[in-house]
Each structure stands twice: as structure tokens, then as C-alpha cells.
Amino acid sequence: MTVRWTIRLCLLLFLGCLLVNACNKKSGEGNSGPHPLTLPQPAGFPAPQYSFTGNPLTQEGVELGRKLFYDGKLSKDGNFPCASCHQQFAAFATFDHPLSHGFDNQFTLRNSPGLFNMAWNKEMHWDGGINNIEVQPLAPLTAPNEMAENINAVISKLQQDEEYKKMFTAAFGSDTINTQRMLFAITQFVTSLVSANSKYDKVKQGSANFSQTEQNGYTLFQSKCISCHPEPLFTDHSFRNVGLPLDPFIKDYGRMRITNNRTDSLKFKVPSLRNVALTFPYEHDGRFSSITSVLDHYSSGVQNGPTLDPLLKNKIPLTNAEKFYLLEFLKTLTDSSFINDTRFSQP
């Protein structure tokens, strides 16, 4: 008798447990949600500009963002993923191209900037026209000379892809694919591109030493360059006219295009100098093919004008030896572990 009842009791408890499990599977998706990641905070870096509010960094989100970043589906003809202009081996700039190529054999308007430490960036683009990193991808995606696609077409391509359905579910809890989620994921990947492991960083941490020439260059850099390129990000995120003559064909007035303010004419964003040896050619239109030609410009080429930056009124005269030392220092800003990091490479 006891045995029979024990069996019945066990059976009933077992059924109860089954019910618990069944119900948990329906309502308990939070238990197996995406795995949170923490944005690396390199020593000396300020607090990031991007707050991740509403878009917390997760393993699955970054993974989805990486797939999107390397996927030609985001462009009209399938040939121009984000990565076509942002190549990892060039610190996510376009290798050796003044201007990049876009849809239908067209040039882009400007030199493709490297992508790293973007979470610390205030405004995107050379003219600062994008005020929030989340919406930046819409600009190249819809520009007729870049990816030339429209948002609805991209979303519908992604919606038809089973792999994306799985990945959006893993990252965001359901298989809804919309603009916001696509942008959130790309933002997660791009902000995860943190570069702070150059020789310069190792010297700062005490695990490496500058050579004498690099040290000379660093001393020069601190006296002549840091007002616009302050450590540790090597940019102050401001917009300045550095005395580059207007290109008569492109006629790019920079920041003024956004603000419609004459005092912003010919101003462009100060770029970070991290990985600078990898991101040639230089300036907003890639007009200088080497670092030395940029140094030559500051030393003797600066063109005066009403909006020229006051710091450049007398140029930055440099001897040949000084240019050599600066060049040697700037090379220490190359982060070779960043460009070889498989977490950032094509999935």
C-alpha cells in the first residue's frame, strides 16, 4: 500500500515538475538572454561619450554587429559592406586610397576615417554632421555614391535571412528585425573596436621604452602638437581649418555644410593620431600620401584665411631633423594587436 502511494506521489510530483519546466520555458527567456560585455576602459582614457543606455553591450549584439559590418547585403548591389571602406589592416580606414569607391564606380566625398575608440567620439564624420553614433551607418548606407541602398530594402533582405533571425533573437530576445536593432548591433560592434595597445601605450604602462629618436619625437610632439591632438585619444574632437587650400573640384567646405555658419568654413574634425601610420593617405580628402608631407604642410604650407585656426597663424616651423623625430614617435602609435585581433575580423 505504502509503495503504491509512494509511486503515485512521485508521479504527481514529476508531473508538477514538468509543468514548472514547461511554463518556465515560455516566460523565462531572461534566464538565457545575451551575455553582457564590458567596454574596455584603457588606462587614462576619459569616460566614453556613448553611454550604451538602451543598448547594452553584449556578446551576441557585437557578434551580430560584426556580421552586419562585413555583409554586402547592406548595399544596393551587394558589393559594398561597411568593411569595403573600413579595412581592419588599415585600422578600419581604406588602405592607400585618398577617396574610397562606392556604388557604380563612384568616389566617396571624403577620405575614409579609421574606426577605433569610437565610443569616445562626440560627433561622427569629418564635418560632425552625425550627432549620435547609432545613426551614423544610415549615412553611408543611403548615400548614392557609397552603399546606395535604402533602409527598408536592407531590413527586408535581413528579414528573409534565417541566420539573421537567429542572431537578432540571440542579441535582442525576439526575431524582430528593424532599423533600430540593426543600428544598435552595428553600434555595439563598432564601439567594441578599442585600440590602446600600441608601443606608446606600453611605454606609458612601463612595459616598454622609447628609443632615443622616439623620445625626442615625443618631447617635440608635446610642445607642438598636443593642443589639437591631446593624449590619450590624440584628438580634442574639435573642428579646425588647418590651412588646406579648397579643392576646386570637390569644393568641400566641411563643417559649414552642417552649420550653415560662415565661421565654420573649411573646418574639419581633428582626427585621432592613433594608428596614423596605417591610415594613409591623410586629411579629409586624402591629399597627402605620407606623414612627412603632412608635416611639411604644417611647417611651410599652411594657407592663411579668415577661418584659419589661430594656433596656425605662424605655421609650425619644423627642421628636417624634427620631422624625422616626430615621424618616429608617430609610428609608436600603431597598435598591431588591434589590426590582427580576430574578434574584429570578417566572421
Place this chain on the structure above:
Amino acid sequence: MKLTHPLHRVHLPKICFGLLFVTAVFSCQKELHFDKVPEKDHNLVLRFKPVVSFDSVPLVLGKTYKNYFKEDYTPTGFKFYIHNFQLENTDSGKIFKLAKDKYYLVDFSDTTTMEIKITIAPYVYNRFSFTIGVDSAQNVGGAQTDALDPAKGMFWNWNTGYIMAKLEGTSPKSPTGRFEYHIGGFSGEENVSKTIPRLFPFPTNLDMKPGKESIVYITCDANAWFFQPWDIKIADNPVIATPGLLATQVAENYGSKGFTIDSVYNEP
């Protein structure tokens, strides 16, 4: 054995069923709630109607009209963002605001967007205000969704910001044959967001009874974009598609005369 035997016989089945019931209830608590008595999901309907010259002539996209300056124009697109609905009784001073502000895109090429359903506290209101535009917070807040999804085509991709209202089409007065008024701008003097207070047409009020529905008919006048207080001629400015002075002038024009409460229906 002898002692427990009767105990088993009497209580175990009950205990077992009890255990099963308790487990089932606890494990399924989230699933097994009973639906509340279905409430009406709204009690106020806002119906938008495109017109030219106040409420006299209905506007149909693709047909040709004349603006104040006798310029022919054929609108092919007419849309705007609206939010921040507020109702007021100026006698009692009572104000009703929706607890959660939500953005709506009214697009006259899509009939599903021409009607907005909201729930408000039943009362007698004699003033209604709303905002045409998108607040600064959403303009700088990154990727948005629903009505504010950039895929709706009301977003500038290379110079971040929402197009808050759009009127476009063709006109023989434009050198290119097209006119395009994309009105936006959210910061400082360039801000074109307009909060528009309106009275109900005398002597009606929005007189809402509990459990009953009211309908407010709002006319949206395309002609108002071109005139009063500012003269906007298609011949002079066929394209206004960046923030700035002209955009603020067009916004002042439609803000002053572009939206009128045409009539109110209160369910008796």
C-alpha cells in the same frame, strides 16, 4: 505500519492533488492570469483631413491647386509628426496630458495614419493643443523606432535630424518642375517644432462622457505653408530642405493657420 496505514488512506490522495494544484498554480502564475474585462482601448479619435484654403477645399494628392500667389502646385507628399496632446478646460483650469507621450506620423498617402486613437480622462474640455515636430531629445537620441524609425523617410542621414513636416510635389513655377519643403531643425533659432493651441469651434466643446467616444476633426491646410506671416513663393524657393531661416518661416506659417479644429462629435 498499522498507525500510518489509515493515515495514508485518508489523506494521501488529497495531499497529492493538493501538491499538484499548488505546483501548477505557482509554476504557471505568469500564464494563467484571467483577462480583465476588456476596456475600450481609446475614447478619443483624432481625424486629420488635408485641405487647401482652410476647410473649404479637400486636398487630394496628385491634383493641382493654387497657392496665395496664384502659383499652381500639385502635391504628391504631405506628412508631419504630431505628439504631445494636451486638453484643457480654461474655466476650471484642469489640464489633461497623456501619461506617456508617443509620436505619430500623419501621412496623407496612407489612410491608416490619418486617424489617431488615444485615451483621455472623460471631462469637458474647451482647448486642445499638440506639437507638430520632434523634440530635441529624439533628434540627438540615436536610433529610434516606430513612427520615428528613420526608414519612414523623415530623417536626414548625413546631417542628423528629423524632417518634422514635409510637403512636396510638382509646380510649373519651379525651374526643375519640382518643389520640396522638408522642414526640420531642432536646436536654438533653427528649431521648427511648434506647439499649437486650438479652441473648439464655437459653441462646441469636447464633452466626454465616461464610456463614450468623441471624435475631433482636424483640417491640415497645405496653402497655409506658403502664406502668413511669411511669403513663401515656389518661384523663389522651390526647395527648402535644410534647417535654417526659410524652414523656420514655413513652420511659422503652418503653425499659425495650418491646423484647424473643424468639428467635434461627442457620442451622446
